[in-house]
Amino acid sequence: MSEIEEVATISQAQSNDETVGRFAYVGLERAIHEKARLGLLTSLISHPSGLLFNDLKELCALTDGNLSRHLKVLQEAGLVEVWKGFNQNRPQTLCRVTVNGRRRFLEYLSVLEKVVADAAEAAELSAP
Amino acid sequence: MSEIEEVATISQAQSNDETVGRFAYVGLERAIHEKARLGLLTSLISHPSGLLFNDLKELCALTDGNLSRHLKVLQEAGLVEVWKGFNQNRPQTLCRVTVNGRRRFLEYLSVLEKVVADAAEAAELSAP
Numbered sequence: 001m002s003e004i005e006e007v008a009t010i011s012q013a014q015s016n017d018e019t020v021g022r023f024a025y026v027g028l029e030r031a032i033h034e035k036a037r038l039g040l041l042t043s044l045i046s047h048p049s050g051l052l053f054n055d056l057k058e059l060c061a062l063t064d065g066n067l068s069r070h071l072k073v074l075q076e077a078g079l080v081e082v083w084k085g086f087n088q089n090r091p092q093t094l095c096r097v098t099v100n101g102r103r104r105f106l107e108y109l110s111v112l113e114k115v116v117a118d119a120a121e122a123a124e125l126s127a128p
Numbered sequence: 129m130s131e132i133e134e135v136a137t138i139s140q141a142q143s144n145d146e147t148v149g150r151f152a153y154v155g156l157e158r159a160i161h162e163k164a165r166l167g168l169l170t171s172l173i174s175h176p177s178g179l180l181f182n183d184l185k186e187l188c189a190l191t192d193g194n195l196s197r198h199l200k201v202l203q204e205a206g207l208v209e210v211w212k213g214f215n216q217n218r219p220q221t222l223c224r225v226t227v228n229g230r231r232r233f234l235e236y237l238s239v240l241e242k243v244v245a246d247a248a249e250a251a252e253l254s255a256p
């Protein structure tokens with residue numbers, strides 16, 4: 001194999017792994033990926049029967065306003081359902097992940113696992 | 129152990145793992161976590177000597193405008209450095225991750241690994 005052929009082969013091998021959009025991570029759904037919502041969904045997934053607004057607020061260290069805003073985004077995206085009710089005459093809000101939300105979160109998670117693996121590999125290969 | 133004590137013990141055991149801010153993920157630095165910038169940094173980490181603007185654009189499937197915008201955020205956060213130069217009289221832009229950027233990306237990555245582990249565990253425990 002001539003030197004030119006060799007370079008061409010190496011270049012081809014690299015380009016297979018370096019394709020257009022190699023690092024685009026299309027599956028990182030924006031409604032889920034935002035930092036606060038990622039925490040909200042993880043807590044809701046670990047409590048499939050739902051969490052009260054105040055418990056969710058504490059677990060995710062959010063203010064009332066921020067939690068309401070993010071819940072609205074999650075609700076509009078069909079990831080979470082929000083229930084209003086009363087307990088001893090006091091209004092309560094119950095938040096629960098939907099079946100569809102659970103499925104989409106698991107899909108998101110598999111992309112996130114790929115990102116972590118990619119990044120860890122890249123960091124290791126380029127270690128000083 | 130009385131029933132009340134038992135409930136109190138269980139409740140305490142749960143609250144140890146269910147502390148305030150348990151799912152706040154403070155270490156997910158916003159400048160890095162945004163989907164497009166996460167892809168940009170991963171490609172730059174895997175090319176420590178830098179990437180030309182156009183190569184980065186293709187790898188991350190971004191438009192000129194979006195890439196410029198995200199590079200500006202990364203540059204202002206001290207994560208990436210941008211160099212202007214010429215190759216055969218044509219202007220070129222070289223983008224490179226900074227030493228500080230590499231360190232912060234690795235810190236971010238360790239939090240992201242924790243998120244993935246948390247979420248995977250939560251999903252497994254709550255599997256229907």
